[in-house]
Amino acid sequence: QVRLHQWGAGLFKPSETLSLTCAVYGGSFDDDSDDFWSWIRQAPGKGLEWIGGTDSSGRAHYRPTLKSRVSISVDSFKNELSLRLTSVTAADTAVYYCARGRPMQYVSGWYYFDLWGQGTLVTVSS
Amino acid sequence: EIVLTQSPGFLSLSPGERATLSCRASQSVRSSLLAWYQQKPGQAPRLLIFGAFTRATGIPDRFSGSGSETDFTLTISRLEPEDSAVYYCQQFDMSPITFGPGTKVDIK
Numbered sequence: 001q002v003r004l005h006q007w008g009a010g011l012f013k014p015s016e017t018l019s020l021t022c023a024v025y026g027g028s029f030d031d032d033s034d035d036f037w038s039w040i041r042q043a044p045g046k047g048l049e050w051i052g053g054t055d056s057s058g059r060a061h062y063r064p065t066l067k068s069r070v071s072i073s074v075d076s077f078k079n080e081l082s083l084r085l086t087s088v089t090a091a092d093t094a095v096y097y098c099a100r101g102r103p104m105q106y107v108s109g110w111y112y113f114d115l116w117g118q119g120t121l122v123t124v125s126s
Numbered sequence: 127e128i129v130l131t132q133s134p135g136f137l138s139l140s141p142g143e144r145a146t147l148s149c150r151a152s153q154s155v156r157s158s159l160l161a162w163y164q165q166k167p168g169q170a171p172r173l174l175i176f177g178a179f180t181r182a183t184g185i186p187d188r189f190s191g192s193g194s195e196t197d198f199t200l201t202i203s204r205l206e207p208e209d210s211a212v213y214y215c216q217q218f219d220m221s222p223i224t225f226g227p228g229t230k231v232d233i234k
Contacts, residue, residue: 038223048163048171048214048225063222097170101218104159104177110218112161114182116170 002027004117006098012124018085022098022117029074029081030056036101036111039072039083041094042119049094051083053101053111088124095119128152128217130226138232145202147229149215154195159219162191162200165228166211174213175200207233 008020020039029037038053052062054072062070071084081098097119101111129152139145149160158178163171173182175191178198188203202209210233215226 047227048216050223050225061221099170102176104157104218107157107159107177109156109159110221110223112173112176112216112218113163113171114173114176116172119170 002100002115004098004100004115006096006117006120008096008120008122010121010123012088012092012122013126014089014124015087016124018083018088018092018122018124020083020096020098020120020122022081022083023079024081024100028076028079030076033057034103036103037072037074037081038099038101038111038113039081040097040099040113041092042097043091043094046094051085051096054081090124093122093124095121127222128155128220128224130215130217130224132213132215132226132229134229135227136230136232138234139205140234141205141207143205145200145205145209145231147200147202147213147231149193149198149200149226151196151198151217155198155217155219157219158194158198159217160191160193160198161216161218162189163214163216164209164211165214171214202231205231205233209233 006022039051054060098117099113100115162175165171179191
């Protein structure tokens, strides 16, 4: 059974660069070229916010409000998905999830998320 | 950006009752490119419904989705204690992908 496992540091100071990694077990990031591997975050007590994602060929898309600070990439050799978010502030404090995005068959659009990592709590504090 | 609004914000019902959760979009969502998720405390969201009405693998048939364009509904018939959770809708018609603020369902 395919599952996602993620890891990374949990505490950052303002202005630092947040870095998280996600690995897929029981499969690989290039099993299906239609998949779109994303990062989604959830501030404490709040709802879900899509950060961005990439397909296995490296085509990435980001939330416009974060685009200048975020980078998401897949390393097919290591079978890892990475998130980098620069110049973090307290507003970036959240649980971060990696997730597999799937398109609807026969319909042009974006992705719903059928597989999620366990989540990583990231706190930004001086 | 498509803004999703969910109502009610909180729902308290008894086991065996029916829950009706609403998700309204600020503009039409093409081809019902809408999904529903369930999230329990301390857990990642779980996909329930995609394409507005297609149940994900392993989801009981007491969960059903309906609607189109700007108005969508998640119905949970015959509530069970384990259905206590927050439920989110998500549109994947346009980028950025967006989620609703959630409806918390409490089982008395």
